[in-house]
Amino acid sequence: MMITADQSVVIPSDWRDYLALTKPRVMTLVVFTGLCGLLAAPGHIHPVIGFAVILCIAVGAGGAAALNQWYEAEIDAQMKRTAQRPIPAGRMDRRNARDFGIALSAGSVIVMGLAAGWLVAALLVISIVYYAVVYTIWLKPRTPQNIVVGGGAGAFPPLIGWIAVTQEVTLMPIVLFAIIFMWTPPHFWALALFVKTDYAKVGIPMMPVVAGEASTRRQILIYAILLAPFALAPWYLGGFGLIYGVSAALLSLAFIGFSLPVGLRRSEEGDAMRPERKLFGFSILYLFALFAALVADRLAANAGWIA
Known part of the structure; x- marks a missing residue:
């Protein structure tokens, strides 16, 4: 001691x-x-x-x-x-x-x-x-x-x-950087919504504390929608094939789906923050799966399984 x-x-x-x-x-x-x-x-x-x-x-x-x-x-x-x-x-x-x-x-x-x-x-x-x-x-x-x-x-x-x-330094690694950059706000704001009392207590100006919950939820949905074209960019820019493209499309649709009840929510029923907690949990899975799809696509291409 x-x-x-x-x-x-x-x-x-x-x-x-x-x-x-x-x-x-x-x-x-x-x-x-x-x-x-x-x-x-x-x-x-x-x-x-x-x-x-x-x-x-x-x-x-x-x-x-x-x-x-x-x-x-x-x-x-x-x-x-x-x-x-x-x-x-x-x-x-x-x-x-x-x-x-x-x-x-x-x-x-x-x-x-x-x-x-x-x-x-x-x-x-x-x-x-x-x-x-x-x-x-x-x-x-x-x-x-x-x-x-x-x-x-x-x-x-x-x-x-x-x-x-x-x-x-080429375009593709910058795109990967941009994907995480765009993913971070909806991921972190979902967390901030159900711990905002802590941030308010110590004077940290997180979005839910300063702009309010309704504005934060709208921005979460907006960012989730904006994230989709960034997530698909490695495919439509020609760096990766269908394995990644299909995976990114499905994952991004799911991300938007989890963001919808957060972005459209207007009441605090039960104060359970269930949609926010579900989105936060899925956002982590989303990033793991999206980047795993990059590797799967590259390995498949190297093995000659896809063109």
């Missing part, structure tokens, strides 16, 4: 607290989309280098998450959803979390540069700074558009994975 500079008691942390700092559930989606970008890219990459790329994406994302929790420790302590994180729960000293985040971030960039090239490493730097600084410090506490602009932070993994293979 130790006493910090602000006289709060900190219980010695163990490996599980350090793992929690990396937001492992979020990291799962980050790693998966990065891996899909790497596997769906045209060309070949040595398996060891490919593994290093995905590891660096995971470690870099974990470092950015740790820095996010270091900076937002006081806010996290006041929110029910985040009060049991290592720092607000008193299991970790805030400075240790900061140093851990810096070490993970710097280490991932150096290894990425040595393994896959400094273009890819530079993209990893941008993604870390985007989340830890641009979103966390600048956007989140200042504007209800925080998650709209900040959505770029989570959109880098497939871009990085693809460019690690091709070593050039």
Whole structure:
């Protein structure tokens, strides 16, 4: 047990607290989309280098998450959803979390540069700074558009994975970036609708708090509709075939279907937020399935099963 500079008691942390700092559930989606970008890219990459790329994406994302929790420790302590994180729960000293985040971030960039090239490493730097600084410090506490602009932070993994293979910035990895960028607002606002009390309590201007629930729901539906052409773009631009095209069309229709009862809802009956919770859950499945379809289409084409 130790006493910090602000006289709060900190219980010695163990490996599980350090793992929690990396937001492992979020990291799962980050790693998966990065891996899909790497596997769906045209060309070949040595398996060891490919593994290093995905590891660096995971470690870099974990470092950015740790820095996010270091900076937002006081806010996290006041929110029910985040009060049991290592720092607000008193299991970790805030400075240790900061140093851990810096070490993970710097280490991932150096290894990425040595393994896959400094273009890819530079993209990893941008993604870390985007989340830890641009979103966390600048956007989140200042504007209800925080998650709209900040959505770029989570959109880098497939871009990085693809460019690690091709070593050039082309249209297709930018399209993959755009898909996640457009997916993030309806995904996150669905969550924000049923935890808006927490955000209001700490003064974070999330869309439901500032613009109200009705406006947020309408924007969720609008973004769900706008997402569809971005999701279909890899197919109609000619980079992928029918396996991806059909999958993207069906998944996007389902996404719009889950968004309709949210966007058209006018009452708070039961305050259960069931449509919002269903949309949030499906949105995660949607992104996993969409990027899995990219890989399936590429593998089928490489095997000669489709033209």
